[in-house]
Amino acid sequence: MPLKFAYAGSAAYTHDTYARSADYLSMLASARHEADALVSAGVVAAHALTVAEIGPGNGGRSRAFLTRLAHRGRPCQRYLALDFSETLLDIACARLARFAGDRMSVDSHVWDIECGTSRGVERWRPGPEPVISCLLGHTLGNVEQPVTALANIRAALRPGDVLLLSVALGPADEPSPVAALAPYRSPEFRAAALQPLLAAGLDEADLEFVLGWKDGVVVGEAVLRRPVQVGGGVLPAGHRIRCFQSRRFRPHDVIAAVGDAGWQVRDALPAPGGSHLVVTASRH
Template identity: 75%
Template sequence: MAAFRAIRAGRVPLKFAYAGSAAHTHDAYASSADYLSMLASAHHEADALISAGVLTVGALAVAEIGPGNGGRSRAFLERLGSRGWPCQRYLALDFSETLLGMACARLTRFAGDRMSVDSHVWDIECDTSCEVERWRAGTEPVVGCLLGHTLGNVEQPVGVLVNIRDALRVGDVLLLSVALVTRHTATADAVLAPYRSPAFREAALQPLLAAGLAGTDLDFSLSWHDDVVVGEAVLRRPARLDDGELAAGHRIRCFQSRRFRPHDVIVAVEEAGWQVRAVAYAPGDAHLVVTAARR
């Protein structure tokens, strides 16, 4: 099993914190003030898309990668509609089938018969996908969204952006938002403060707990270096995992979230084959929203 192999290797990709039973822990944590404080507002993301001047049709087709529990997605779509750009067709894409179910249930209740809601499982860190092409209606352009700092949580950001590019057509649009390193988040204390909560600890450790490790057997620590927040668990005593044993002191990186420098975001987007059309800073300059076109 992939999660067992990752735990034994000491590096658990963050995507496992959203899958299976961990999706319910994330659902609870995603409503916390600490979590929301680390993301650009959904209204700002929608306004940045409209201001970029790339939209050409009145009723949008939106394919969102990593919609989480659907709460911020609803706010994003509401804002677009209130400004005259309603979404007519919506596709949710995620590694976690459980989270997809939560998101689509929320968005279906919100949309009624005004918007169709579909979903497909896609691991953007693994390869590209043909699901957007299958879902697409004719020649309509698609707005592909990677919002809420999802890009900062993957292992290889450029590779992910290439996979998304290959899933879309020339003429489609990418809307991307990320958290930045700023003068207000230059110290470890400032960056780590929103993560120092019982709710975050539970969410970060959930893949390990779901695999059978006991929370009382795990120490958990946070660190900040090279613009990356790292959460690491350490076994206090030997533990059985699947068909093997982990030694006391075994270290497991179970959380990683990268902050970006603005120039690095632009370079990554362009290296992945996108043409940057607009950039917009959120109030306080803590987040950057990039709109790009597939070359």
């Protein structure tokens, strides 16, 4: 089950709770690094920006990113939130509109970047100035086919537009990735990951949440404690349902994926400590 379903419908409210938890808020420092990486790449001038963010979550992380951009002399004048989940978009845009006041217009468009391109950005585009398309906070690591998603984003944009991408790094051959699994052990994340199964009619008491690591991917599974009837069939006790997977990247793999999707890489800047990589690319 793709992780995107943990952000849709009733699960959007569970994610909002998780995104206000201490574990999640501790990651906001990387949002400031993402803004700094965009400025240092030299691809945007010192004036108001037009930003289209894919996967803004509940808007809290986006607010930290936009605040840092303004402090660096690149305030956002027009902002478009793009997401698979209409409910989560409503939550994010309400939070960002309160933050922005009359300094920034806030709009939204539903788009699943895994299923194809979209005309949403083109219809929203205010003029000829370049759009900064942002895929931040390791959103790319949660999709099933990263190169396909990046190509779909490129197809939705114009020559001269910019991609700002950040991903979490980690070696595929690490035998015991304590640091990689730690962010997923909180009760808030467990609730968010299981919410789609609960919405489908399963009982939380029948589910054990198990984390694992395989070939550079964090995998979360729900294991049935007893047989469960779903639709016209029965799933046996011990049946495992993948709730999500979150890929970790090596720097050269990220850069290769961006290039394979048709983007021209302009800069790649590791975060302090080496846990994240921020890539800036342009569309030609």
